[in-house]
Amino acid sequence: MILSRSLLSAAVCAAALAMAGGAALAAVNAKAVIETRQANFKSMGKAMKTMNDGLKADTPDMAAIAANAATIRGLAPKITTWFPKGTGPEAGVKTEAKAEIWTDPAGFAAAARRLETEATKLETLARASDVAGTRAQVRVVGGTCKGCHDKFKQD
Amino acid sequence: MNESPTPVWDGPTRLFHWALAVLVLVAWLTAGEQMTLHRGAGYAILGLVAFRVWWGFAGGSTARFSQFVRGPSAIRSYLSASRQGQAPERAGHNPLGALSVIALLGIVALQAGLGLFAIDEDGFEGGPLSDRIDFDLARQIAEWHELSFRLVQALVVLHLAAIVYYVFRKREDLLRPMVTGVRRFSGPVQGLVRAPLWRLAVGAGIGLAVAFAASRGFKLG
Numbered sequence: 001m002i003l004s005r006s007l008l009s010a011a012v013c014a015a016a017l018a019m020a021g022g023a024a025l026a027a028v029n030a031k032a033v034i035e036t037r038q039a040n041f042k043s044m045g046k047a048m049k050t051m052n053d054g055l056k057a058d059t060p061d062m063a064a065i066a067a068n069a070a071t072i073r074g075l076a077p078k079i080t081t082w083f084p085k086g087t088g089p090e091a092g093v094k095t096e097a098k099a100e101i102w103t104d105p106a107g108f109a110a111a112a113r114r115l116e117t118e119a120t121k122l123e124t125l126a127r128a129s130d131v132a133g134t135r136a137q138v139r140v141v142g143g144t145c146k147g148c149h150d151k152f153k154q155d
Numbered sequence: 156m157n158e159s160p161t162p163v164w165d166g167p168t169r170l171f172h173w174a175l176a177v178l179v180l181v182a183w184l185t186a187g188e189q190m191t192l193h194r195g196a197g198y199a200i201l202g203l204v205a206f207r208v209w210w211g212f213a214g215g216s217t218a219r220f221s222q223f224v225r226g227p228s229a230i231r232s233y234l235s236a237s238r239q240g241q242a243p244e245r246a247g248h249n250p251l252g253a254l255s256v257i258a259l260l261g262i263v264a265l266q267a268g269l270g271l272f273a274i275d276e277d278g279f280e281g282g283p284l285s286d287r288i289d290f291d292l293a294r295q296i297a298e299w300h301e302l303s304f305r306l307v308q309a310l311v312v313l314h315l316a317a318i319v320y321y322v323f324r325k326r327e328d329l330l331r332p333m334v335t336g337v338r339r340f341s342g343p344v345q346g347l348v349r350a351p352l353w354r355l356a357v358g359a360g361i362g363l364a365v366a367f368a369a370s371r372g373f374k375l376g
Binding site: 046 | 187274276277278279280281285286289290293294
């Protein structure tokens with residue numbers, strides 16, 4: 001009886017430890033996921049700024065602009081994979097991701113696809129050295145960033 | 156209150172004051188949304204601050220820094236006289252209010268100056284000097300731009316609270332003179348000595364030049 005009681009408490013302790021460990025592991029994973037996606041969004045912001053700054057010149061370096069457009073075009077289709085369940089506001093890690101990402105997954109995926117489409121157009125225009133078209137399309141791509149952020153990201 | 160109205164604030168000082176109030180409000184309401192308007196408000200604010208600094212050296216007597224910026228001992232003696240209801244009536248800022256004027260001018264200039272370098276998270280909407288620095292620094296400055304706006308808000312709240320305090324506790328209406336330019340005192344008080352018109356023209360030129368240069372990112376040609 002005494003033996004089984006101590007066995008029971010040992011089992012309870014082990015279970016509690018396992019749960020705490022699991023929660024800690026999930027927290028570590030959420031933190032890593034959130035940091036990675038923030039770094040990815042940052043490289044898109046950086047690419048956007050580089051294009052905007054470059055397009056201010058009278059004769060912009062269109063190859064460099066196409067390369068930055070390609071960065072955004074390449075990352076856009078991956079966006080939806082950066083938001084696994086458990087990496088939202090409930091993660092306990094600082095994130096500006098709104099719960100709407102998970103409650104409206106179709107809307108979120110559509111917003112990401114819009115970015116992919118517009119970034120592809122941008123890259124094509126830049127490769128064709130269409131300066132005026134690229135300048136106009138950069139504004140469209142910027143608009144898709146803001147459009148998605150207004151809905152799915154906290155200020 | 157038997158004295159006739161005495162001039163205390165000249166037209167340019169009042170116009171500066173109300174234009175700044177409106178532009179700070181516009182900048183606040185357009186932030187993060189209508190960025191073309193937001194930038195325009197910022198350039199105009201920089202121009203206004205430049206004008207006010209010029210006017211602080213060359214403007215009407217009550218606008219001049221030398222007339223109202225005082226040391227800590229002057230502030231202390233004003234405070235103790237004021238507590239006993241014996242602060243002398245004067246046209247212009249009292250030594251404590253002077254601190255508020257300097258702080259507001261400084262923080263508003265800082266706020267607009269940071270905005271020149273700031274960029275949004277999308278790397279899309281930025282100040283005219285954001286192309287001189289990299290994305291990370293421009294983002295850091297954007298965060299300072301948001302923080303310093305909290306200081307602007309705090310100073311504006313303090314400014315408004317002081318006006319309410321003067322109305323209810325001291326029976327002094329500070330608002331009306333900032334609109335009409337004149338105030339009634341209970342005894343004779345040295346009123347405003349106006350500056351010649353050419354100095355206003357020079358100040359307007361300085362303000363416009365600064366606002367225009369800021370809008371162009373200080374690039375010549």
